[in-house]
Amino acid sequence: MNKVILVAHGQLAHEMKRSAEMIFGELSDFQSVEFLKEEGLDSIQQKISQAMTDETADYLVLADLFCGTPYNASCAVAMKNTQQTIEVVSGMSLPLVLEAASMLQGNNLSSIVKHITSVAGDTVKSFSEQLIEEEEDF
Template sequence: MNKVILVAHGKLAHEMKNSAEMIFGELPDFQSIEFLKEEGLDSVQQKVLAAMTEPAANYLVLTDLFCGTPYNASCAVAMKNSQRDIEVVSGMSLPIVLEAASMLQSHSLAEIVKHVTTVAVDTVKSFKDQQVEEEEDF
């Protein structure tokens, strides 16, 4: 069974989950963790570990910034719990959260990670670049 934990600065993770639920409906296998400015690496690690309540579950942890405190804390938890299937991916965005939600129960954790890291490039678009590409097609 796969589960997702969203971890980000401020209330971003909570709002990301809320936004995804506007599209998908309730996401019971998703949890969100906020990182507040008065907190440190240790407190975020404790929150991430506390969110991993099901020993048999595989966990995909999506964080906002590569090498930010949520990412570093999540990686530390994954390294300390190497016997568990825990994947940490940075660059959380609504398209990535939606991709993970759509694949969560039908794919392995490794397949989800490979897919979201591959499609991440396709989720960032520049209007001007798209406009030029469309003009060139004519």
């Protein structure tokens, strides 16, 4: 069974889950962890560990920024819990959260990670560049 933990600065993770649920419906296998200004690395590690309530589940942790405190704390939790499968991916965005949600059931965690990292570049678009590409197609 796969589960997802969204972790980010401020309220971003909670709001990301709420936004994804507006589009996808209830995401019962998703949890969100906030990182507040007054907290440190140890407290966010503890929150992430507490969110991993199912010891039999594999966990995908989507963090907002590469090498930010939520990401670093997630990596520390993954390294401490070698008995569990925990994958940490940075660059959380609504499109990637929705991609993970659509693949959560029936796929192994490594397939999900491979897919969301491969489509990450496709989720960022520039209107002017898209317009130029479309004009070149005509």
